[in-house]
Amino acid sequence: MGGLTVPGVPMRFPVPMETGHGEEGGWHTPSLEDFEFVGGFGGPDWVNKPFIQAVLAAVIVIVLWLLASRRLKVVPGKLQFLNEYFYNFIRNGVALEVLGQHDFRRYVPYLVGLFSFIWVNNLMGLFPLLMFPTFSNIGYAWGLVILTYVIYNVAGVARHGMKYFKNSLLPAGVPWPLWFVIIPIEFLSNFVIRPLTLGLRLFGNLLAGHLVVLVFVTGGAYLLFQADGVINKVAGGASLVFSFAIFALELLVSSLQAYIFTVLTAQYVASSLAEDH
Amino acid sequence: METTGPIIEGSLNLIGYGLAVIGSGIGVGLIFASVIQGTARQPEARGAMMGTAWIGFAVVEALAILALAFSFVL
Numbered sequence: 001m002g003g004l005t006v007p008g009v010p011m012r013f014p015v016p017m018e019t020g021h022g023e024e025g026g027w028h029t030p031s032l033e034d035f036e037f038v039g040g041f042g043g044p045d046w047v048n049k050p051f052i053q054a055v056l057a058a059v060i061v062i063v064l065w066l067l068a069s070r071r072l073k074v075v076p077g078k079l080q081f082l083n084e085y086f087y088n089f090i091r092n093g094v095a096l097e098v099l100g101q102h103d104f105r106r107y108v109p110y111l112v113g114l115f116s117f118i119w120v121n122n123l124m125g126l127f128p129l130l131m132f133p134t135f136s137n138i139g140y141a142w143g144l145v146i147l148t149y150v151i152y153n154v155a156g157v158a159r160h161g162m163k164y165f166k167n168s169l170l171p172a173g174v175p176w177p178l179w180f181v182i183i184p185i186e187f188l189s190n191f192v193i194r195p196l197t198l199g200l201r202l203f204g205n206l207l208a209g210h211l212v213v214l215v216f217v218t219g220g221a222y223l224l225f226q227a228d229g230v231i232n233k234v235a236g237g238a239s240l241v242f243s244f245a246i247f248a249l250e251l252l253v254s255s256l257q258a259y260i261f262t263v264l265t266a267q268y269v270a271s272s273l274a275e276d277h
Numbered sequence: 278m279e280t281t282g283p284i285i286e287g288s289l290n291l292i293g294y295g296l297a298v299i300g301s302g303i304g305v306g307l308i309f310a311s312v313i314q315g316t317a318r319q320p321e322a323r324g325a326m327m328g329t330a331w332i333g334f335a336v337v338e339a340l341a342i343l344a345l346a347f348s349f350v351l
């Protein structure tokens with residue numbers, strides 16, 4: 001069957017069924033190679049599919065929110081109601097709840113933008129034609145993590161000055177012999193593990209999800225179309241049908257990860273703004 | 278010596294990953310078990326509990342995700 005390509009659009013159809021890879025002469029197991037894209041859009045090598053998707057997502061988010069914020073009415077129409085629902089979901093459900101009445105307003109734009117951007121990118125992993133979650137390439141996750149890292153540290157320093165580092169390294173009321181233990185642990189937790197897990201969580205969930213989808217879809221398609229025997233064909237068909245359940249799970253995970261990234265960002269900003277640890 | 282029988286191939290990392298995931302699996306289970314119990318006792322507090330539960334879920338799940346990353350890297 002080979003790799004199906006749409007003319008003009010250099011994308012890999014997500015069914016890699018090159019036969020004769022191993023001695024078994026059959027199915028090419030989905031692996032990390034399926035997450036590598038090199039060029040393909042006429043530009044340099046780094047202008048690849050995830051890059052185009054990230055740019056596309058940014059454009060989609062900006063355009064949608066610009067359209068949504070034009071001609072606002074006091075009594076909202078259907079579309080405005082939908083937009084306000086999403087906006088309020090982040091504004092009240094995340095920003096207000098986590099950051100509190102006093103200083104949530106300043107961070108609402110970033111949180112709304114962050115949520116929309118991650119969500120759109122994650123949904124691209126389920127969207128036909130694109131079918132690749134951008135953040136399963138870890139570099140894109142690190143980009144967002146650096147932004148969040150800078151924002152919550154700068155927020156802390158701007159609020160407390162150098163006292164911010166004392167606040168975040170040393171919980172109040174710790175006797176001094178314990179400082180030698182507490183300070184390295186707190187440093188590791190606040191300045192190393194936090195951004196590390198923030199990025200890895202987003203990346204890992206999408207990578208794992210996409211791998212599972214690949215296994216079910218390509219495995220099912222291979223068994224159904226290429227393998228011989230009735231049992232194989234039945235199993236392949238069942239696997240393809242079951243992949244819909246996997247897609248539903250992926251829909252949940254994609255949305256959840258966008259939400260969690262946003263909540264954790266808000267949480268980190270809140271903890272650096274807090275008076276004491 | 279000639280080997281007979283099936284040969285097991287693949288990465289040993291995956292076994293370690295499986296072992297590592299047991300912990301966070303139990304952890305995530307405990308979190309949502311508590312949410313269900315709490316909702317049964319006080320249904321109106323569900324929203325507040327879910328918000329905290331997702332954060333806790335994310336923190337616990339981070340261990341599994343770290344294991345996934347290390348199983349690829351190491």
